[in-house]
Amino acid sequence: MNLFHVSSRPSCPLFTCHATAALPTHPSPPPPSSLTLSLTPSTSVQPSLACALHCPHFQSCSGCTHELNLHHPIIVDEATNFFKKYGVSDFTFDSCKLWGWRCRAKLAVRGSSTNPLIGLYEEGTHNVVDIPDCKAHHPNINAAVDLLKRGITEVEVQPYDKDEGTGDLRYVQMAVTTYNTSLPAAERYKNGKVQVTLVWNSRNENSSRSEKLNALANFLWRNGGPRNNFHLIHSVWANFQTSTNNVIFGNRWRHLLGERDFWEHVGGIDVSLAPSSFGQANTRAFNILLKKLQKYVPCGTSVADLYAGAGVIGLSLAATRKCRSVKCIEINKESKLSFEKTVDRLPATIESSITWHHADASKEPLSWLVGSDVVVIDPPRKGLDTSLVDALQNISSIERRVLSSSESSSSRVKEEKRPWVLRAKEASVQVGSKTPQDESTQSLPQTLIYISCGWESFKEDCKALLSSKAWHLEKAHGFNFFPGTQSIEVLAVFKRGHRKAKSGKKKKKRL
Numbered sequence: 001m002n003l004f005h006v007s008s009r010p011s012c013p014l015f016t017c018h019a020t021a022a023l024p025t026h027p028s029p030p031p032p033s034s035l036t037l038s039l040t041p042s043t044s045v046q047p048s049l050a051c052a053l054h055c056p057h058f059q060s061c062s063g064c065t066h067e068l069n070l071h072h073p074i075i076v077d078e079a080t081n082f083f084k085k086y087g088v089s090d091f092t093f094d095s096c097k098l099w100g101w102r103c104r105a106k107l108a109v110r111g112s113s114t115n116p117l118i119g120l121y122e123e124g125t126h127n128v129v130d131i132p133d134c135k136a137h138h139p140n141i142n143a144a145v146d147l148l149k150r151g152i153t154e155v156e157v158q159p160y161d162k163d164e165g166t167g168d169l170r171y172v173q174m175a176v177t178t179y180n181t182s183l184p185a186a187e188r189y190k191n192g193k194v195q196v197t198l199v200w201n202s203r204n205e206n207s208s209r210s211e212k213l214n215a216l217a218n219f220l221w222r223n224g225g226p227r228n229n230f231h232l233i234h235s236v237w238a239n240f241q242t243s244t245n246n247v248i249f250g251n252r253w254r255h256l257l258g259e260r261d262f263w264e265h266v267g268g269i270d271v272s273l274a275p276s277s278f279g280q281a282n283t284r285a286f287n288i289l290l291k292k293l294q295k296y297v298p299c300g301t302s303v304a305d306l307y308a309g310a311g312v313i314g315l316s317l318a319a320t321r322k323c324r325s326v327k328c329i330e331i332n333k334e335s336k337l338s339f340e341k342t343v344d345r346l347p348a349t350i351e352s353s354i355t356w357h358h359a360d361a362s363k364e365p366l367s368w369l370v371g372s373d374v375v376v377i378d379p380p381r382k383g384l385d386t387s388l389v390d391a392l393q394n395i396s397s398i399e400r401r402v403l404s405s406s407e408s409s410s411s412r413v414k415e416e417k418r419p420w421v422l423r424a425k426e427a428s429v430q431v432g433s434k435t436p437q438d439e440s441t442q443s444l445p446q447t448l449i450y451i452s453c454g455w456e457s458f459k460e461d462c463k464a465l466l467s468s469k470a471w472h473l474e475k476a477h478g479f480n481f482f483p484g485t486q487s488i489e490v491l492a493v494f495k496r497g498h499r500k501a502k503s504g505k506k507k508k509k510r511l
């Protein structure tokens with residue numbers, strides 16, 4: 001049985017752009033799969049010629065909105081102009097991997113047991129479009145979807161019917177790990193294994209139809225597990241959800257088969273990601289972003305990682321930048337376990353004080369900023385909570401107040417009494433022998449690194465931060481995290497205060 005669905009990569013014709021990397025200047029091989037473009041507003045990209053999606057589901061599926069020029073979403077031009085207006089004229093855009101980039105997909109399951117449909121909703125409806133040949137998916141997600149469909153039919157699983165609230169299988173999450181050290185590095189990506197989470201329409205594993213769930217999991221393992229020529233399935237999990245709203249996952253997760261731990265290697269560290277934890281969909285692009293990010297964090301600094309998920313960003317910085325301390329703040333308690341596992345694999349030589357806090361970054365945001373030199377924020381698409389924007393806008397005056405009060409009260413340290421702050425601190429994980437720093441004597445961040453997946457909200461937040469004059473923009477980079485769409489990931493570096501005038505010797509005027 002051939003489980004490996006191989007899609008032929010579309011050939012990519014020559015395009016024109018101003019690039020820092022050496023680009024072909026004459027008709028020659030296709031461009032590398034990843035390019036860093038240093039863009040000026042005059043950058044020209046020939047419209048219809050450049051790298052195209054070539055996906056049979058384009059227009060029926062709502063996943064991709066753009067078919068041409070995957071390497072250069074139109075929004076990049078807008079971003080280039082935006083950053084130029086705010087003093088950054090060397091915005092770069094990394095086109096990353098254009099096809100087969102999605103390593104994490106949440107797909108709806110509908111239809112019937114003899115004709116299951118697995119895919120995304122048609123725009124503006126709850127009709128599911130089957131997308132077996134999706135060009136954005138890692139090819140092994142498509143192979144696992146194919147296997148799952150066969151299992152649904154063989155085991156006679158009823159896909160969910162939203163109108164009636166009947167059926168068993170509602171959604172499936174597929175996550176690919178591309179980290180297998182038993183293979184040469186060049187072979188690892190394409191041989192990624194898939195962690196499958198079946199979202200089952202029952203309260204728990206004791207429901208009358210859980211026999212079907214186990215039979216489906218066994219089918220996947222028998223036909224895609226380690227005993228097959230091609231080992232496709234990493235593990236099978238169940239999530240139980242009976243709610244009638246649109247929330248995909250319920251609160252109950254069960255590991256059914258295969259390896260419990262799911263490892264990926266990004267930003268220089270091994271990262272554990274449970275299916276319940278947030279994970280970036282584009283593993284390769286995320287790795288490129290993390291490497292860029294590391295350059296902006298001086299060695300030995302203290303970092304606050306807000307909206308941290310399983311702490312991948314903070315822990316990658318702890319390892320590569322030898323941070324004095326790293327503090328991760330995340331609202332989803334499910335990410336805690338993955339954080340702890342990742343920490344267990346960090347090199348023993350790391351001496352940072354590392355903590356993870358189950359907390360809402362919008363409540364008392366200042367309490368998370370105090371004591372850090374660098375704050376990294378990576379919010380969901382809707383952008384920053386107003387309370388955090390306020391704290392960042394007023395950071396200079398707050399700092400003056402904090403410093404003067406700590407001077408006047410010299411060694412008197414105010415006891416923390418606010419219950420929500422105390423609760424969040426209690427719910428924290430502390431790693432390493434070093435105790436967290438005494439925050440009462442510390443200053444506030446001088447560097448703010450904003451990682452954004454929502455361009456519209458980023459622009460608003462950025463304007464608000466700059467209007468306060470507390471920050472200026474120093475650098476900005478874009479990454480093609482979602483080729484085929486008009487969304488890009490942005491990494492923007494802000495520094496405190498006014499931009500320093502460029503030092504250059506002015507020629508003396510002759511009198």
Ligand SMILES: C[S@@+](CC[C@H](N)C(=O)[O-])C[C@H]1O[C@@H](n2cnc3c(N)ncnc32)[C@H](O)[C@@H]1O
Pocket residue numbers: 278279280306307308309310311312313329330331332359360361362378379380381385453
């Ligand atoms: C875009 S993800 C980034 C996660 C992480 N930085 C990473 O790259 O893996 C945003 C994260 O913010 C978390 N989040 C959302 N609202 C939050 C809040 N008010 N306080 C803290 N975390 C929040 C989400 O649960 C999610 O894990």
